[in-house]
Amino acid sequence: MKVMLRKVTSTPLDFEVKFNEITFKGYLEYYKGKLILLKANIVGPLVTECDICADEFIMKLDENVEFFISDGIYEDDNSISLDVVESLDGNIDIDELLNSEIELIKSDYHSCESCK
Numbered sequence: 001m002k003v004m005l006r007k008v009t010s011t012p013l014d015f016e017v018k019f020n021e022i023t024f025k026g027y028l029e030y031y032k033g034k035l036i037l038l039k040a041n042i043v044g045p046l047v048t049e050c051d052i053c054a055d056e057f058i059m060k061l062d063e064n065v066e067f068f069i070s071d072g073i074y075e076d077d078n079s080i081s082l083d084v085v086e087s088l089d090g091n092i093d094i095d096e097l098l099n100s101e102i103e104l105i106k107s108d109y110h111s112c113e114s115c116k
């Protein structure tokens, strides 16, 4: 699902995308300047590997994510406390965002039930 950033206004724009069993649901809302706020929730089972025994196990995700998307290069003025993702073509691909969030979660340290 691609969203044209200049179409995002201060009225929240709802979105929902799925990757396998994982649902990424939330909204986009215009903040100020080039910035658009994304607030969403990632819910679902994620198959990952245990960092201790290397066995695959299923993690139940329930994560809240919140960050800004900048329409163009963002010049940091230290006035915001959230991460900023830059879009250089004026569009944002929600499926791609979900994929990078999943990769980020996978890259964290995880251990399965029997190693805890």
Ligand SMILES: [Zn+2]
Residues within 6 Å of the ligand: 050, 051, 052, 053, 054, 055, 111, 112, 113, 114, 115
């Ligand atoms: Zn383990």
